[in-house]
Amino acid sequence: xxxxxxxxxxxxxxxxxxxxxxxxxxxxxxxxxxxxxxxxxxxxxxxxxxxxxxxxxxxxxxxxxxxxxxxxxxxxxxxxxxxxxxxxxxxxxxxxxxxxxxxxxxxxxxxxxxxxxxxxxxxxxxxxxxxxxxxxxxxxxxxxxxxxxxxxxxxxxxxxxxxxxxxxxxxxxxxxxxxxxxxxxxxxxxxxxxxxxxxxxxxxxxxxxxxxxxxxxxxxxxxxxxxxxxxxxxxxxxxxxxxxxxxxxxxxxxxxxxxxxxxxxxxxxxxxxxxxxxxxxxxxxxxxxxxxxxxxxxxxxxxxxxxxxxxxxxxxxxxxxxxxxxxxxxxxxxxxxxxxxxxxxxxxxxxxxxxxxxxxxxxxxxxxxxxxxxxxxxxxxxxxxxxxxxxxxxxxxxxxxxxxxxxxxxxxxxxxx
Amino acid sequence: xxxxxxxxxxxxxxxxxxxxxxxxxxxxxxxxxxxxxxxxxxxxxxxxxxxxxxxxxxxxxxxxxxxxxxxxxxxxxxxxxxxxxxxxxxxxxxxxxxxxxxxxxxxxxxxxxxxxxxxxxxxxxxxxxxxxxxxxxxxxxxxxxxxxxxxxxxxxxxxxxxxxxxxxxxxxxxxxxxxxxxxxxxxxxxxxxxxxxxxxxxxxxxxxxxxxxxxxxxxxxxxxxxxxxxxxxxxxxxxxxxxxxxxxxxxxxxxxxxxxxxxxxxxxxxxxxxxxxxxxxxxxxxxxxxxxxxxxxxxxxxxxxxxxxxxxxxxxxxxxxxxxxxxxxxxxxxxxxxxxx
Numbered sequence: 001x002x003x004x005x006x007x008x009x010x011x012x013x014x015x016x017x018x019x020x021x022x023x024x025x026x027x028x029x030x031x032x033x034x035x036x037x038x039x040x041x042x043x044x045x046x047x048x049x050x051x052x053x054x055x056x057x058x059x060x061x062x063x064x065x066x067x068x069x070x071x072x073x074x075x076x077x078x079x080x081x082x083x084x085x086x087x088x089x090x091x092x093x094x095x096x097x098x099x100x101x102x103x104x105x106x107x108x109x110x111x112x113x114x115x116x117x118x119x120x121x122x123x124x125x126x127x128x129x130x131x132x133x134x135x136x137x138x139x140x141x142x143x144x145x146x147x148x149x150x151x152x153x154x155x156x157x158x159x160x161x162x163x164x165x166x167x168x169x170x171x172x173x174x175x176x177x178x179x180x181x182x183x184x185x186x187x188x189x190x191x192x193x194x195x196x197x198x199x200x201x202x203x204x205x206x207x208x209x210x211x212x213x214x215x216x217x218x219x220x221x222x223x224x225x226x227x228x229x230x231x232x233x234x235x236x237x238x239x240x241x242x243x244x245x246x247x248x249x250x251x252x253x254x255x256x257x258x259x260x261x262x263x264x265x266x267x268x269x270x271x272x273x274x275x276x277x278x279x280x281x282x283x284x285x286x287x288x289x290x291x292x293x294x295x296x297x298x299x300x301x302x303x304x305x306x307x308x309x310x311x312x313x314x315x316x317x318x319x320x321x322x323x324x325x326x327x328x329x330x331x332x333x334x335x336x337x338x339x340x341x342x343x344x345x346x347x348x349x350x351x352x353x354x355x356x357x358x359x360x361x362x363x364x365x366x367x368x369x370x371x372x373x374x375x376x377x378x379x380x381x382x383x384x385x386x387x388x389x390x391x392x393x394x395x396x397x398x399x400x401x402x403x404x405x406x407x408x409x410x411x412x413x414x415x416x417x
Numbered sequence: 418x419x420x421x422x423x424x425x426x427x428x429x430x431x432x433x434x435x436x437x438x439x440x441x442x443x444x445x446x447x448x449x450x451x452x453x454x455x456x457x458x459x460x461x462x463x464x465x466x467x468x469x470x471x472x473x474x475x476x477x478x479x480x481x482x483x484x485x486x487x488x489x490x491x492x493x494x495x496x497x498x499x500x501x502x503x504x505x506x507x508x509x510x511x512x513x514x515x516x517x518x519x520x521x522x523x524x525x526x527x528x529x530x531x532x533x534x535x536x537x538x539x540x541x542x543x544x545x546x547x548x549x550x551x552x553x554x555x556x557x558x559x560x561x562x563x564x565x566x567x568x569x570x571x572x573x574x575x576x577x578x579x580x581x582x583x584x585x586x587x588x589x590x591x592x593x594x595x596x597x598x599x600x601x602x603x604x605x606x607x608x609x610x611x612x613x614x615x616x617x618x619x620x621x622x623x624x625x626x627x628x629x630x631x632x633x634x635x636x637x638x639x640x641x642x643x644x645x646x647x648x649x650x651x652x653x654x655x656x657x658x659x660x661x662x663x664x665x666x667x668x669x670x671x672x673x674x675x676x677x678x679x680x681x682x683x684x685x686x687x688x689x690x691x692x693x694x695x696x697x698x699x700x701x702x703x704x705x706x707x708x709x710x711x712x713x714x715x716x717x718x719x720x721x722x723x724x725x726x727x728x729x730x731x732x733x734x735x736x737x738x739x740x741x742x743x744x745x746x747x748x749x750x751x752x753x754x755x756x757x758x
Contacts, residue, residue, distance in 0.1 A: 164690065165738075176731060386556035
């Protein structure tokens, strides 16, 4: 690609960047190639590098994540099993957001990477070692490799075709996992770690004789709280990486693709490597999440790859706010929390909760509420989904901003976040 | 040879279902420009219209006959359906043929659901990006299937075909061939019904003035509006028709596969693939691709084919979709310039 804008581009130099932007234009290097000017910085774009705010945000985020066992106490959610899921699906959603939030490509097949990550991690436990480090590496690498293959093909189309292509690939993975690939995936039973697996690396150190095989990190079993701490550390790392990507010129490029891909290519960028890169990164995030799911519970099943699972991560991202940094994590926490609370509510629990309602009305209230809880919590999820898309397409973060704007006197300038 | 013909017939049958769903889907897309992920749920709703009709028609009244005693010494229960009680033999007849009554019930219900959906939700999304349309209709699909799950339970509910159409027929003799091909009669009925519905939709669009205006609106909405025609109202009707077609496809499919609340999701993915292969917004493309994919899929599930490429029956449709999308983005019969990016 030329370093100078192509002569047959339909816009003239001044139209493309504007006279003011031209003076301030920045030259920088991406992937070893000198790129041309940045797209003009509109008022709606966040500044490139505000380190103070970012460092502050990272610290607050880490503090919030690491103190989860404390502040989740009053909500009754401070037990490791649920907090692990918060962290893991937070990683999944943050990764999905790198693709959907930044480039605008809506993938409906990300659960495939989650499932493949899980399988890879469990195979690593079976073949190499119960240590989680090789498992995580394998999960990320294999999910990434699959993402390269699927992304390379799918990204040749955009819009709804891209969604359908990714959906088709995910369905293929799901169907294959249930049928021909049963020797690898163990079909409907699910893949599990057995005590008589080879575990080559463990065998070298003579530690492969364990009564109950559990994932561990140098002797620390990943059951309970250690599993949460591990997931939390990975979540914070994932957040920082996502933050760096968003603020980097590469992230800027992705956002440029989202706002106007045609203009990006007129300016002289070949956009496909960038979108592929974003796709692969988000696939690796999904693989990491899948690997962690296997770490906290060494069992992998194909239902993790079903397309409803892909829909769930889309919902998490949208609910929190696509394109924001904190939104996807927020969405993941909320959805997993409500899944946990709502699906555990039976009619008897509901009855005892609604003691305060007068006797006559109580049955009516229960009749109204009960389809939404217990087994029917998906109904709540669907209603929530629709309400968010209809009234708050920007997600919760956007909602908070609107509320914030009300209090700060209605300044129309968007904060960064 | 007879195995091949049997597979071909199986494929036609499956293809008929795909074609009907895809027809409605692409009609919605071609007219309203809306990507409707809830279309599979409409198929499922139609199926449950049939379930409901069958259940209503087989409501029974129980009378005790004290003159006859069961081995346990209690009076024998005589169960008669209300339909038979009130209408006599004719009642028994309509209970048996409940599936055809269901067709009559399904059409108005699905039209009403279609209108309500378009007026109440979809029309606010014309101007929004495709991603948001996909998401809101995906949410709607979850809501609809959960409502069905809450009211009918999660297990598949079988609906039986009429007594006379329940068995199998020897197609070979019927076609004058010298071979024996056993084929369920109801599947033939389904194929025939699908052909009639598809013909009716095409006749409506191509032979009536109303349909002509709709087609004009598909080509250029603004110009039709400038001519003083309220195109939105016609498009609402078209959405209703699309819903009714999907509903009919579902209602008639109940004797083949017992419907359950998640049926729509299973068909949705496939029907989207069909629409994409046929070409977004192309009605004949959707029908052709539906039958084509149905036939290809049933041939791929032949044991001989599976021996060569294991697992091909599971992925063949998606594979075709991928190849078509990459080599011919507008689909087999798609119009030039429609969603071709």
